[in-house]
Amino acid sequence: MGTIRNEIRRLRFEHGEMTQQQLAEKIHLTRQTVNAIEQGKYSPSLEAAFRIATVFGEPLERVFHYSSEE
């Protein structure tokens, strides 16, 4: 099984210290879901991942990183 890491926390900070609630409202998810994604406890759907990347104006691969464990 691989792991998906993300840069959401850093990107939120770089975008005017956007709160989890503000991000959640922009991408139509709950704050708890944003928190779970940020902590790597929940992997978002592809659509949600694209919405997150769009909010930060970054390509998907600069927001989410996949590493496979051999």
Add this chain to the structure above:
Amino acid sequence: MSFREKTAWISLLSMAGIYGVYFWSVIKAGPQAGGFHSGKLLGTIIALVVVQVVLNIAVAIFAPNEAKAPRDERDKLIELRAMRFAYAGLATGIAFACFFGAFNPPIVFNTNALLFILVTAEIMRCACQIVQYRRGA
């Protein structure tokens, strides 16, 4: 704690408490007691509906935005996993009920046993949702 987790707690605790009282009274009456305890069951269902409606309204008052928001993809996934878990419990319970039903116990006992299995499956569903919300899932 999210609004969805609170509603799962309300469902779990109210069902465990209110149906617990009902099943305890059925057990005390014994399997040979006549009738389906229909009065008690009706009272149980009414009490459950009232308690759940009141508590859910109370929770929604304190978090109106969360209450109005539709379930997101994680809520739906958690719900699906919980349903799968509860279905396994329900199917197992029904299989046991069919097996023991072959020994021809009184019909009132059988009906309450099926109700018990249904309530247990519902409690399992709520418990599974709570565990997943606690873990972050």
